[in-house]
Amino acid sequence: MSDRPLIIGGLVLFLGLVTFPVWYNVAAGTGARAPALARPATEKACVAPRDYMRTSHMALLVTWREDVVRRGDRSYVAYDGRHYEKNLTGTCLTCHDDKAKFCDRCHDYAGVSPTCTECHVTPMTR
Amino acid sequence: MTIDRRQFLGLAGLSALGFATKPSLETIGRQLRAPGRRWAMVVDPKKCLELDGCTRCIAACHAAHNVPPIAEPRHEVKWIWKERFERAFPSDQNAHTDDALKSKLLPVLCNHCENPPCVRVCPTRATWKRDDGIVMMDYHRCIGCRYCMGACPYGSRSFNWDDPLRHMGGVPSSDYPTRTKGVVEKCTFCEERLAKRQRPLCVEACPEGALVFGDLADSTSQVRELLRARHSIRRKPELGTQPAVYYVI
Numbered sequence: 001m002s003d004r005p006l007i008i009g010g011l012v013l014f015l016g017l018v019t020f021p022v023w024y025n026v027a028a029g030t031g032a033r034a035p036a037l038a039r040p041a042t043e044k045a046c047v048a049p050r051d052y053m054r055t056s057h058m059a060l061l062v063t064w065r066e067d068v069v070r071r072g073d074r075s076y077v078a079y080d081g082r083h084y085e086k087n088l089t090g091t092c093l094t095c096h097d098d099k100a101k102f103c104d105r106c107h108d109y110a111g112v113s114p115t116c117t118e119c120h121v122t123p124m125t126r
Numbered sequence: 127m128t129i130d131r132r133q134f135l136g137l138a139g140l141s142a143l144g145f146a147t148k149p150s151l152e153t154i155g156r157q158l159r160a161p162g163r164r165w166a167m168v169v170d171p172k173k174c175l176e177l178d179g180c181t182r183c184i185a186a187c188h189a190a191h192n193v194p195p196i197a198e199p200r201h202e203v204k205w206i207w208k209e210r211f212e213r214a215f216p217s218d219q220n221a222h223t224d225d226a227l228k229s230k231l232l233p234v235l236c237n238h239c240e241n242p243p244c245v246r247v248c249p250t251r252a253t254w255k256r257d258d259g260i261v262m263m264d265y266h267r268c269i270g271c272r273y274c275m276g277a278c279p280y281g282s283r284s285f286n287w288d289d290p291l292r293h294m295g296g297v298p299s300s301d302y303p304t305r306t307k308g309v310v311e312k313c314t315f316c317e318e319r320l321a322k323r324q325r326p327l328c329v330e331a332c333p334e335g336a337l338v339f340g341d342l343a344d345s346t347s348q349v350r351e352l353l354r355a356r357h358s359i360r361r362k363p364e365l366g367t368q369p370a371v372y373y374v375i
Contacts, residue, residue, distance in 0.1 A: 119305055122300040
């Protein structure tokens with residue numbers, strides 16, 4: 001039983017060392033921040049509410065892709081009744097025209113690398 | 127509920143009959159349904175050859191669809207190209223066929239067959255036949271196995287051994303996606319233009335009107351009138367693929 005202080009002290013030291021990066025970043029104020037995205041200057045409304053687009057734009061794009069390629073259905077009626085063409089380069093990227101400051105910043109932050117723009121090119125994305 | 131042997135055999139027989147007649151009933155159902163569009167092309171080789179060395183149909187297609195010029199024949203990307211008569215129609219000639227005819231160049235493209243062998247072999251359904259007859263490609267789903275290339279008797283499909291963008295001079299057109307390395311590509315009868323009620327680019331680009339596009343299901347269409355008025359041949363009819371590209375002679 002005389003080892004108790006030694007064991008507890010060791011555990012505390014171990015936990016302190018393991019969580020050191022977290023404490024260090026909190027203390028230095030260098031914790032990860034959400035990326036600053038360049039929003040379109042001209043257009044205020046997207047094809048779906050902002051919260052939905054933030055979390056589920058990839059699902060929307062996959063649905064559009066299946067609709068256009070496999071079913072030939074090219075028109076989209078948005079939540080606010082506006083009509084859009086289901087077209088990544090023709091609809092999305094005309095407003096979001098800076099891929100590096102919009103798509104890439106967030107994808108880099110989230111650690112995902114979608115392959116859309118390997119084929120869907122615009123003068124801005126190439 | 128109990129069931130005796132006689133009833134059981136009766137039910138089993140009825141079920142078997144149902145399963146056996148399902149395919150034929152489906153076929154009948156398909157034919158009874160209102161006939162939709164059936165896109166087809168009629169090529170008039172005589173008109174095409176009046177202007178020697180013209181490749182405007184090819185240029186228009188390739189520029190709009192981002193098809194790169196690759197000289198190496200094993201790597202070239204094929205949507206529409208020119209083929210000598212003797213190679214396009216190997217069974218339509220004999221030892222005495224005129225040499226001038228044999229070496230005549232004809233525009234050839236995907237035949238959008240009624241019975242496409244490429245579709246039958248595709249393991250991922252990346253290529254399939256639409257109701258309007260177009261043999262479509264879904265590049266997102268293509269795994270690059272090249273079974274379709276082996277199945278196509280017309281060489282109308284090509285595999286991207288390399289990123290086609292590397293062979294494109296200049297900036298690609300942003301109106302049409304490029305394709306990646308590792309997928310098979312082909313002509314799609316300009317389905318993106320048909321959706322906007324426009325004719326295929328090769329048809330619009332031809333200064334001679336040698337390419338005519340239209341709906342086979344419409345008996346008053348220009349293609350049907352041409353096919354009624356003139357004798358037509360199709361590539362390798364003996365294979366039973368039923369091409370939708372006709373050549374009138």
